[in-house]
Amino acid sequence: MTYVSVLNPNGLKTLAANYLHGVDLSPIDEAWEMVVRVHQGRRHFSGELYILHLLEVASTLASMHLDLDTILAGLLHGVLKEGVTVKELDEKFGKDVANIVEGSTKITKVTSNSKLASQADNLRRMLLAIATDIRVLLVKLVDRLLDILVVDMVDEEQQIDMARETMDVYAPLASRLGIDWLKRELEDNAFKFLHPEDYNELTHKLESSLDERQRYVDEVIKILQKKLGESNIIPIRIIGRPKHIYSIYKKLIAQNIPLERVYDKVAFRIIVENVNECYEALGTIHANWSPVPGRIKDFISVPKANNYQSMHTTVVGPRDHFIEIQIRTDQMDRVAQEGVAAHWAYKEGQKVNKKDVKLFRELKQLVTSLQKLEDPREFLDSLVGELYDPEVYALTPTGDVKEFPSASCPIDFAYSIHTEVGDRCVSARVNGRQVPLKYQLQTGDIVEIMTSPTQVPRRGWLDLVKTSRARTRIRSWLRREDKDKALKLGREICEREIKKHDTSLKKIIKSGHIRLILKQLRCNSLDDLLVKVGSGTITVQNLIKGLLPAELRRESDQLETDLPPAELASQMVRQHAGEGEKDQAGVKIDGIDGMLVKVSQCCSPLPGDPIVGFITMGRGVSVHKSNCHNLLSSDPKRWIDVSWSGIAEKTYKVGIHVSAENKRGIFSEISSAINLENANIVDISAHTTPTDQADMTISLEVENLKHLKILIQHLRQLPAVINVRRL
Numbered sequence: 028m029t030y031v032s033v034l035n036p037n038g039l040k041t042l043a044a045n046y047l048h049g050v051d052l053s054p055i056d057e058a059w060e061m062v063v064r065v066h067q068g069r070r071h072f073s074g075e076l077y078i079l080h081l082l083e084v085a086s087t088l089a090s091m092h093l094d095l096d097t098i099l100a101g102l103l104h105g106v107l108k109e110g111v112t113v114k115e116l117d118e119k120f121g122k123d124v125a126n127i128v129e130g131s132t133k134i135t136k137v138t139s140n141s142k143l144a145s146q147a148d149n150l151r152r153m154l155l156a157i158a159t160d161i162r163v164l165l166v167k168l169v170d171r172l173l174d175i176l177v178v179d180m181v182d183e184e185q186q187i188d189m190a191r192e193t194m195d196v197y198a199p200l201a202s203r204l205g206i207d208w209l210k211r212e213l214e215d216n217a218f219k220f221l222h223p224e225d226y227n228e229l230t231h232k233l234e235s236s237l238d239e240r241q242r243y244v245d246e247v248i249k250i251l252q253k254k255l256g257e258s259n260i261i262p263i264r265i266i267g268r269p270k271h272i273y274s275i276y277k278k279l280i281a282q283n284i285p286l287e288r289v290y291d292k293v294a295f296r297i298i299v300e301n302v303n304e305c306y307e308a309l310g311t312i313h314a315n316w317s318p319v320p321g322r323i324k325d326f327i328s329v330p331k332a333n334n335y336q337s338m339h340t341t342v343v344g345p346r347d348h349f350i351e352i353q354i355r356t357d358q359m360d361r362v363a364q365e366g367v368a369a370h371w372a373y374k375e376g377q378k379v380n381k382k383d384v385k386l387f388r389e390l391k392q393l394v395t396s397l398q399k400l401e402d403p404r405e406f407l408d409s410l411v412g413e414l415y416d417p418e419v420y421a422l423t424p425t426g427d428v429k430e431f432p433s434a435s436c437p438i439d440f441a442y443s444i445h446t447e448v449g450d451r452c453v454s455a456r457v458n459g460r461q462v463p464l465k466y467q468l469q470t471g472d473i474v475e476i477m478t479s480p481t482q483v484p485r486r487g488w489l490d491l492v493k494t495s496r497a498r499t500r501i502r503s504w505l506r507r508e509d510k511d512k513a514l515k516l517g518r519e520i521c522e523r524e525i526k527k528h529d530t531s532l533k534k535i536i537k538s539g540h541i542r543l544i545l546k547q548l549r550c551n552s553l554d555d556l557l558v559k560v561g562s563g564t565i566t567v568q569n570l571i572k573g574l575l576p577a578e579l580r581r582e583s584d585q586l587e588t589d590l591p592p593a594e595l596a597s598q599m600v601r602q603h604a605g606e607g608e609k610d611q612a613g614v615k616i617d618g619i620d621g622m623l624v625k626v627s628q629c630c631s632p633l634p635g636d637p638i639v640g641f642i643t644m645g646r647g648v649s650v651h652k653s654n655c656h657n658l659l660s661s662d663p664k665r666w667i668d669v670s671w672s673g674i675a676e677k678t679y680k681v682g683i684h685v686s687a688e689n690k691r692g693i694f695s696e697i698s699s700a701i702n703l704e705n706a707n708i709v710d711i712s713a714h715t716t717p718t719d720q721a722d723m724t725i726s727l728e729v730e731n732l733k734h735l736k737i738l739i740q741h742l743r744q745l746p747a748v749i750n751v752r753r754l
Contacts, residue, residue: 130156185713517561635732
């Protein structure tokens with residue numbers, strides 16, 4: 028199937044009358060009168076009258092045998108931007124038409140100046156409308172097809188923008204609906220503008236070999252008819268058609284091969300009477316030609332999510348060329364080409380097809396999963412990520428099919444079931460066998476997810492998952508967790524700083540002064556202020572400015588700037604040196620390297636080292652040794668008191684440098700000494716000096732400063748060791 032064009036509304040009515048028997052088509056005339064009136068003189072970006080573009084959209088929808096409301100919406104989908112109201116459409120053509128037109132109308136007046144935000148707003152609005160009525164998407168897909176066919180009439184930047192959106196969003200959505208011809212048209216036309224040189228070269232080469240390919244197609248069809256006939260299988264038809272250009276291009280890129288080595292440039296389709304003949308035909312083909320391992324796919328017993336059913340195989344055919352063969356029934360072929368339109372759910376008096384119900388439900392789940400994403404870039408990235416072309420088909424223990432991109436893992440599977448299952452996922456059984464969470468799913472795997480109420484998402488999961496849904500859910504949980512940590516840390520910082528000025532957070536709230544502080548620091552609430560302080564978005568210095576009168580702020584600034592950095596750092600450490608743990612000043616470091624309190628890697632402080640915190644921008648507190656050169660060269664106004672307190676059982680990385688005699692077995696001696704002290708070697712590098720010494724740089728995991736000192740002392744006692752120092 029392809030798009031259809033008619034010259035006037037009578038032609039459109041004729042198209043509709045061919046299948047809408049007994050349906051009053053006079054609303055088409057009324058809709059035509061409206062579009063002529065509101066669009067008089069307006070032109071499409073291609074230069075043609077806009078009403079002709081609308082007529083093409085409506086006639087293409089009619090050629091897909093869609094219902095009258097969809098055809099009317101296709102004809103009317105631009106009128107809302109010309110002053111017609113949704114209420115007028117409702118009164119004249121009914122609620123369904125009004126809703127479809129509203130859902131398929133682009134936002135033209137956006138508050139944001141960002142092109143990215145505008146694109147995200149339009150796609151978000153369209154997806155929400157699709158969740159209510161899938162016909163919105165059908166109108167948008169046909170409208171986009173007709174636009175991309177003539178997009179060469181606009182400037183190059185607009186061409187690329189439209190082609191990219193078509194390739195990333197609209198073609199995958201057409202695939203979701205199972206409308207294969209529409210997907211192919213969208214992809215090929217978008218490809219032409221995204222990669223014009225590759226498109227032209229590929230088109231030229233394919234055209235030059237057209238006669239040769241046609242002779243090969245005719246040869247293979249004759250052989251197929253003969254071999255199937257010998258097995259008493261009389262196919263309804265056998266079709267040999269060239270694969271569309273973009274699918275060939277993807278194969279060239281994926282396999283990194285020249286066009287001459289793409290042997291399956293032609294796909295053969297065998298249409299038979301029933302399902303039994305599908306499997307019999309497959310057996311006959313494999314009996315005559317060797318199948319390619321891993322290229323046999325049974326989408327009849329396990330249909331795709333878009334209801335596609337077919338048997339696929341790739342065999343080594345005549346002249347040793349690889350040929351792809353698809354085997355299906357006539358009904359399956361119709362669904363494969365037309366998707367949801369093959370058994371349209373909105374025809375008068377027709378019940379919704381169960382398979383369509385599942386498809387629509389999955390599209391609604393897609394919308395729901397993206398609704399909470401406010402950042403335009405994250406929204407667009409997640410949308411494109413969700414509209415992947417599935418390569419792996421795994422099953423639940425009850426037989427439900429789940430589709431995934433290549434290299435997906437059990438965590439992706441868990442999130443495809445439910446967010447709660449994903450968040451609590453601890454392990455998986457695949458085909459009855461326990462597998463790690465990094466296992467890569469394979470087609471046909473039966474996956475069972477194990478959960479635990481104490482499990483939470485891990486940051487490392489982001490390196491494993493491939494689906495946008497899983498990535499979005501994990502990031503969402505981590506953001507909430509980081510916000511909670513920032514709130515707790517911000518409260519601790521604020522309480523400490525406020526206490527220095529003989530007041531408390533409670534008193535400031537009670538006095539009402541908090542409102543002035545929130546206004547000065549542009550915070551919506553107290554929690555917002557605390558989170559921003561904890562994450563480093565608001566520095567301690569800015570917080571103090573909100574607390575103190577101007578003259579006291581100047582005095583405080585002067586006192587700080589009078590001290591050299593090293594002395595200021597020492598003073599901050601001395602403020603709580605020797606005090607009891609209960610009364611220690613500063614943020615307590617509990618030994619957990621969270622996102623908001625991190626032990627700096629530049630100086631690797633250990634529990635027991637004198638430390639100072641540095642508030643980073645948006646990443647919380649970075650803890651440094653008080654003599655760290657990076658700290659001393661930073662802005663003292665962003666320093667904060669911190670102290671080791673309530674250390675959990677944990678090890679810390681630290682580096683040491685060892686100089687020793689270059690003798691046999693020296694590495695073994697040093698390693699044994701380190702192991703005896705229950706320290707762990709993470710990394711080691713060594714070289715020999717011109718004076719024949721062995722110089723080693725060793726990265727260790729130790730518990731605290733005391734543990735490191737004991738270890739260094741014992742290393743120095745080794746006879747062959749010359750010197751040991753901490754890095």
